[in-house]
Amino acid sequence: MSTNSFLVFAGIAPHPPIMVPEVGGDSIHEVLSSINGMTEFSRRVVASGAETVVLISPHAPLLEDSFVVYDGPSAAGSFARFRSPQTKIHLEIDDELLNHIVSTGIDENYQITRITNMELDHGTSVPLYFLLQNGWHGQVVALGYSFLSNDDHLRFGSCIKRAIDLVGRRVALVASGDLSHRLKPDSPAGYNPHAHEFDEEVVAAVQANEPLKIELIDDHRRRMAGECGYRSMLVALGATREMKPNCELISYEAPFGVGYMVAQLAADNDVLCELPALARRAVETRVWTGMDSKPPKRLVGILAERAACFVSIKTKDGELRGCIGTIEPSKNTLAEEIIINAVSAASKDPRFYPVTADELSNLRYSVDVLFEPEPATFEKLDPKVYGVIVDDEKGRRGLLLPDIPGITDAKQQVEIATRKAGIPSGTPVKFLRFEVRRFKE
Secondary structure, X not given: OOOOOOEEEEXXXXXOHHHOHHHHHHHHHHHHHHHXXXXXXXXXXXXXXXXXXXXXXXXXXXXXXXXXXXXXXXXXXXXXXXXXXXXXXXXXXXHHHHXXXXXXXXXOOOEEEEEOOOOOOXXXXXXXXXXXXXXXXXXXXXXXOEOOOHHHHHHHHHHHHHXXXXXXXXXXXXXXXXXXXXXXXXXXXXXXXXXXXXXXXXHHHHHOOOOHHHHOOOHHHHHHHOOOOHHHHHHHHHHOOOOOOOOEEEEEEOOOOOXXXXXXXXXXXXXXXXXXXXXXXHHHHHHHHOOOOOXXXXXXXXXXXOOOEEEEEEEOOOOEEEEEEOOOXXXXXXXXXXXHHHHHHHHOOOOOOOOOHHHHHHEEEEEEEEOOOEEEOHHHOOOOOOEEEEEXXXXXXXXXXXXXXXXXXXXXXXXXXXXXXXXOOOOOOXXXXXXXXXXXX
């Protein structure tokens, strides 16, 4: 990764407290798409190797002509205002990065107000809750926007990017905010029949990978929508102007007349490619030299975690050439797990002969990182979303990854997993389901 690309992930996150299960209770089924979206969003932050998250919220104290920052040495928040005082978050402030942001902002003649001894607002706390729940561990810089112009928010985002480059470590930027608050007659901010146009314009810009179109949204349309996330987005867009756009809509829904969008704005492709590149290097080193490759000396993010994975090898035409993995991690790091499973997929898959040197240039690699399996009934299986593990009372176990072409229903998925385990048809089995994060060349 180049020395000026330390901002490795940027995205947009909604913040309704009802998304937090301890707050929402039975009502969380209304926002399941957003909850699932934030789970995937958080996993991408973890995979990026971000050591610090910079988060800008619309619900921090709002000043007319000054941006605000929560001062250190630590930051704490709770959901006591939402009838869940036991649900709390606590993180250390990245003082070095915070000081660089303040300094670069002052250099551009912006006022930066430090807030001390104040609990984090819910626009900050909700995204951080999901990040912590899904395995991210690091420091935070929490900011609030201002009443300054749109252009000022874009320029302040550029200040944040310069500060990130100065500290020289991986950082993720999260723009907290909801879209329109006026989508239905019973919406909390009233109803405007044209409010949906703002949400549609933002979603379309993300789906088209054209983030500049968000900057160009008409202010009158924005005001009709009664949104609270636009200036957060502008800060994120200003910070990512030097990065190649890599937008993706992860989820969008509007169950209460408020638009909740989870989206990726930018991601360093070098980070996303590290896992399959490591698998490729492991196979090619073994085939050419007969030796095992070594993991990178400095492991960051998901590569440094302990996790199970499957490595799949296919030809350029999409024909499977080998696939082997682990249901539970056998090594201390995912990097080591990838290396051993890649070599096994190339040489020990009983369905294929070992990969030869002549084939190497025609092969493509993917890595599926498995997340913790959970017990499930047959009715809760979904082969597009979840992989399945089947167990019988004799200890025989079979596994099938999710989203495999040609597998359209749970019955088919279970039959194949059972057959792979050597379990006779009709034998009672127990089910575990699991999600994966897939990294492809």
